Amino acid sequence: MKRLLVAFLLVVVSIPFMLKADKSKPRVNEVAPVLPYSYSQVLLSSPGLRSPAADLLFMNLCYLTGNDVFNRWKERKFTEEEWKRLIENVEVIEKLDPYYFDPLYYLGSYVPWKVEKNRELLLKINSILLHGNQMIKDWRLPFFVGFNYFYFLNDKVKGAKYLKIASQMKGAPFYLKLLVPRLYAESGKIDLAIAVTYEELKRTEEGAVKKELKRRLKALLAIKELDRAIRIYRNRFGKCPSSLQDLVKSGIIRAIPEDPYGGKFYIEKKNCTVWTTSNLRPVKKSTSSR
Amino acid sequence: MNPFPVAKITFKELLKEKSFIGLLTLEVFLLFVSKLISNVVAGDTVKVAMDFALSFFFFTVALYSVFVSVGSTFRDVSDRVVYLILSKPLKRSDYVLGKFLGCAVAVAIFVFFSFFIVTSGILVISGTANLYVPHVVVVERVFLLSLLVFLMGVFLSAFGVLFAILFTSQVLALISAIFLFLAGLELSPVKELVVSSKYVSPVNKLIVQIAYYLFPNFSLFDVKDYVVHLAVKVSPLFFASVFIYSLIYTSAVLLVATYLFDRREL
Amino acid sequence: MGVLVVNNLRKTFKKNSLLGFKKEEKKVLKGISFEVFEEIFGFIGPNGAGKTTTIKVIMDFVKPDSGEILIFGKPNSDISVKQNLGFLPERPYIYGSITGKEYLDFCADVYGIPYYERKRKFAELLELVNLTGVEEQPISSYSKGMVQRLLFASTLINDPDLLILDEPMSGLDPVGRNIIASVMKMLKEKGKAVFYSSHIIQDVERLSDRVAIIVDGKIKLLDSVANIVQEFLRGYVITVRKRGSSSLEVLKVGVDELWQLLERLKSEGYEIISVEPDRLSLEEILVSYIQENRRAG
Ligand SMILES: Nc1ncnc2c1ncn2[C@@H]1O[C@H](COP(=O)(O)OP(=O)(O)O)[C@@H](O)[C@H]1O
Ligand SMILES: [Mg+2]
Numbered sequence: 064m065k066r067l068l069v070a071f072l073l074v075v076v077s078i079p080f081m082l083k084a085d086k087s088k089p090r091v092n093e094v095a096p097v098l099p100y101s102y103s104q105v106l107l108s109s110p111g112l113r114s115p116a117a118d119l120l121f122m123n124l125c126y127l128t129g130n131d132v133f134n135r136w137k138e139r140k141f142t143e144e145e146w147k148r149l150i151e152n153v154e155v156i157e158k159l160d161p162y163y164f165d166p167l168y169y170l171g172s173y174v175p176w177k178v179e180k181n182r183e184l185l186l187k188i189n190s191i192l193l194h195g196n197q198m199i200k201d202w203r204l205p206f207f208v209g210f211n212y213f214y215f216l217n218d219k220v221k222g223a224k225y226l227k228i229a230s231q232m233k234g235a236p237f238y239l240k241l242l243v244p245r246l247y248a249e250s251g252k253i254d255l256a257i258a259v260t261y262e263e264l265k266r267t268e269e270g271a272v273k274k275e276l277k278r279r280l281k282a283l284l285a286i287k288e289l290d291r292a293i294r295i296y297r298n299r300f301g302k303c304p305s306s307l308q309d310l311v312k313s314g315i316i317r318a319i320p321e322d323p324y325g326g327k328f329y330i331e332k333k334n335c336t337v338w339t340t341s342n343l344r345p346v347k348k349s350t351s352s353r
Numbered sequence: 354m355n356p357f358p359v360a361k362i363t364f365k366e367l368l369k370e371k372s373f374i375g376l377l378t379l380e381v382f383l384l385f386v387s388k389l390i391s392n393v394v395a396g397d398t399v400k401v402a403m404d405f406a407l408s409f410f411f412f413t414v415a416l417y418s419v420f421v422s423v424g425s426t427f428r429d430v431s432d433r434v435v436y437l438i439l440s441k442p443l444k445r446s447d448y449v450l451g452k453f454l455g456c457a458v459a460v461a462i463f464v465f466f467s468f469f470i471v472t473s474g475i476l477v478i479s480g481t482a483n484l485y486v487p488h489v490v491v492v493e494r495v496f497l498l499s500l501l502v503f504l505m506g507v508f509l510s511a512f513g514v515l516f517a518i519l520f521t522s523q524v525l526a527l528i529s530a531i532f533l534f535l536a537g538l539e540l541s542p543v544k545e546l547v548v549s550s551k552y553v554s555p556v557n558k559l560i561v562q563i564a565y566y567l568f569p570n571f572s573l574f575d576v577k578d579y580v581v582h583l584a585v586k587v588s589p590l591f592f593a594s595v596f597i598y599s600l601i602y603t604s605a606v607l608l609v610a611t612y613l614f615d616r617r618e619l
Numbered sequence: 620m621g622v623l624v625v626n627n628l629r630k631t632f633k634k635n636s637l638l639g640f641k642k643e644e645k646k647v648l649k650g651i652s653f654e655v656f657e658e659i660f661g662f663i664g665p666n667g668a669g670k671t672t673t674i675k676v677i678m679d680f681v682k683p684d685s686g687e688i689l690i691f692g693k694p695n696s697d698i699s700v701k702q703n704l705g706f707l708p709e710r711p712y713i714y715g716s717i718t719g720k721e722y723l724d725f726c727a728d729v730y731g732i733p734y735y736e737r738k739r740k741f742a743e744l745l746e747l748v749n750l751t752g753v754e755e756q757p758i759s760s761y762s763k764g765m766v767q768r769l770l771f772a773s774t775l776i777n778d779p780d781l782l783i784l785d786e787p788m789s790g791l792d793p794v795g796r797n798i799i800a801s802v803m804k805m806l807k808e809k810g811k812a813v814f815y816s817s818h819i820i821q822d823v824e825r826l827s828d829r830v831a832i833i834v835d836g837k838i839k840l841l842d843s844v845a846n847i848v849q850e851f852l853r854g855y856v857i858t859v860r861k862r863g864s865s866s867l868e869v870l871k872v873g874v875d876e877l878w879q880l881l882e883r884l885k886s887e888g889y890e891i892i893s894v895e896p897d898r899l900s901l902e903e904i905l906v907s908y909i910q911e912n913r914r915a916g
Contacts, residue, residue, distance in 0.1 A: 103546045106542045106546070107539060107542060107543065107546075110535045110536075110538035110539045110542075110572075111408070111411060111412070111535075111538040111571070111572065111575050112408055113578075114404040114408070114577060114578060114581065115404045115405050115408050117404075118390075118394060118400075118401045118404050118405070121394060121395075122390075122393050122394045122401075125394060125395045160404075160578070162578065162581070162582035162584055162585060163400070164396075164397065165394075165395065165396030165397050165400075168396065169395070169396075198584070199584065200584065355729070357728070358725050358728035358729045361725065361728060362714075362717065362721065362722070362725040365717055365721055366714040366716050366717055369716035369717065369757075370716060432712045433708055433709075433710065433711065433712050434712060434713055434714065436678070436680065436706070436708035436711075437706075437708065437711060437713060437770065439678070439679075439680065440678055440701065440704065440705075440706030440708070440774075440783075441701060441726065441729045441730070442698055442699065442701040442702045442729065442730070443698075443701075443729060444698055618680070618681045618682070619675070619680040619681065
């Protein structure tokens with residue numbers, strides 16, 4: 064008993080030394096850097112543990128991103144180089160565990176906003192997402208790709224293409240189906256937009272969507288009609304009409320059609336194409352969103 | 354041929370060993386660890402918990418098989434139990450085979466209990482997780498994984514018996530068996546990396562290929578992904594081939610073990 | 620022909636030092652020959668003489684360099700001879716986690732003893748070595764002597780015609796030794812052969828019909844205990860008392876002069892109290908062989 068007491072006292076006595084030593088211990092810089100991981104090294108150092116290794120890498124990635132988000136390292140945010148490494152790490156994770164969805168979700172939903180100026184990285188993100196989509200049949204992956212093209216890369220055609228793929232996948236929300244033709248129409252590919260709408264109309268069962276698609280089709284057909292009229296006008300007069308009224312005046316069309324969304328058609332002078340003030344969205348109540 | 358008495362007493366002895374209960378308890382503990390780890394990660398926590406729980410399961414069974422087969426065979430020789438057994442009308446090959454069968458039955462029972470522990474563990478984890486998209490656990494798939502893990506345990510037991518006969522040091526036998534297992538797990542990825550690499554010379558590629566063909570391939574038994582990701586599909590042909598592969602290879606290992614034991618001075 | 624025939628056995632152990640350089644050879648058996656009949660045959664010698672090695676070779680655990688071993692007329696590598704054999708190794712050990720009954724069950728499994736006979740058989744065997752009532756306990760709870768008795772009893776489960784025991788007495792208390800000795804005697808009465816090694820000489824002298832003395836891998840002496848005693852008889856010690864006197868006198872006499880002396884004493888009016896042989900004990904014989912060997916080597 065006495066001995067135990069003495070032992071305990073000795074431990075207590077040792078504490079100040081430990082504290083002293085701990086304070087004066089040499090330390091490395093506290094900032095946790097984003098390390099580049101190599102697929103083959105991770106793979107070889109974790110036999111039979113591909114998935115847990117992927118999990119741990121993703122945990123590390125979440126932790127680092129959390130630091131960035133909550134500004135834990137006050138002075139500094141991730142550099143572009145570090146974002147590049149993060150993106151490559153997601154690629155490693157997906158090689159280790161090709162069915163792991165969460166890292167791709169992180170990559171598609173969060174990272175593009177951080178590298179929006181860097182075209183190369185955005186394309187890299189898209190290629191990783193598309194690769195993941197080969198294994199994981201989730202509509203959000205092509206959706207993110209489409210969104211990146213559309214929003215960050217300003218490539219509306221490619222954006223529409225991937226959104227269309229997304230909209231056709233299981234679990235995709237119905238508004239995607241409406242969004243796709245509109246993107247095509249906005250990019251001036253009116254025929255494509257009409258074709259897509261037709262196709263959707265054929266496949267859709269749901270009443271509300273069907274009604275919406277019909278309205279969309281009507282508007283698109285009107286735009287196409289007006290576009291054709293403008294082409295004839297240009298052939299005849301060699302210049303872009305200053306307004307849609309000119310088309311009526313010159314007798315190419317009888318009247319300006321009505322926008323089923325309640326907007327007004329007009330001529331965009333820059334490309335000499337037709338568009339509507341409604342932007343193909345109901346002017347009064349809004350049911351579809353961009 | 355009469356390996357059954359040895360098999361029976363081996364298995365009786367092994368089930369009363371502390372390692373049996375000890376490793377099962379460890380497995381329960383590791384389930385909690387898996388749950389804790391999964392709490393750290395964002396998103397599908399059940400997926401992560403299952404990754405870890407099933408990996409722990411996989412490695413615990415492997416460890417158990419190696420410990421049990423190497424330990425039990427080695428102790429028999431060093432503690433002179435083998436004299437008692439071989440003084441009876443039993444061939445040495447009966448002894449080796451009996452030892453192996455006893456270990457295999459012990460591994461079967463170990464896997465059986467582990468299956469219940471792991472399945473109930475991950476069912477509880479998935480049942481209590483708060484996910485927008487619930488992660489479905491298919492018990493049949495856990496069962497199929499357990500079957501493969503059992504085959505792997507049997508396979509490893511054969512190697513354990515062989516190494517216990519081959520080496521004169523128990524530690525050496527244990528370490529070799531564990532390294533063999535890890536190497537057998539690495540072989541597939543190594544081959545994948547080497548063959549697809551531009552920087553590896555054709556000679557080395559050939560060496561790796563030959564090793565890939567001849568070395569026991571333990572990564573075949575690792576179908577954790579099939580359990581975790583419901584999108585992964587596996588054909589019955591796979592299970593049949595793995596079964597036949599391990600059957601044939603195990604027999605080969607046992608043949609070598611009996612050959613060595615017949616020539617061994619006790 | 621004997622139940623067990625050992626003919627010119629030679630065995631060398633090679634000790635491979637690390638890396639295989641410098642092979643050390645050690646000759647352990649240098650031509651051992653003997654034959655065991657339906658009797659108790661004692662195999663005695665100092666530690667390291669080669670008793671255990673001989674027995675390992677007999678049991679086919681170790682292959683000899685040369686020599687021949689026949690058990691029941693068949694070579695010892697024939698597995699069928701073990702059907703009729705009982706063997707107890709030196710310092711025997713069995714798993715502590717199983718119970719005594721489980722071990723006996725294992726033995727019964729090997730010999731294919733049907734289940735309905737087992738209960739009676741086990742009870743008989745346990746009774747024989749005074750272990751009744753402990754069979755359901757794990758062997759780890761047994762004392763060392765109990766384990767040895769249990770394993771000794773288990774060698775009798777197949778009613779063997781030849782029993783080979785390596786140091787069955789060592790590690791036992793006097794009561795345990797007595798139990799084993801009486802069982803061995805009983806087996807001999809039944810016409811079985813018992814071959815056993817020992818370094819406890821008193822027991823050997825008391826128990827054996829014949830003995831072989833092995834020193835340094837060679838048999839130095841092989842004869843019946845009676846003959847050995849005779850051969851090493853130096854004379855007799857005679858205790859007498861002169862009629863009418865109360866004091867005893869002790870006389871020593873050579874083997875040939877015994878009768879002569881007795882006649883003379885009788886005629887001189889001495890009362891003969893006792894006549895005892897004056898001989899070397901087996902132990903003394905053994906010691907003398909060892910010393911002789913040491914001088915030679
Ligand atoms: N496996 C072995 N390798 C080398 N030497 C051995 C081996 N077994 C026994 N010996 C040697 O053989 C001699 C005889 O041993 P042993 O037969 O056990 O004697 P004992 O008469 O005491 O039973 C001893 O000197 C021992 O050192
Ligand atoms: Mg000995």
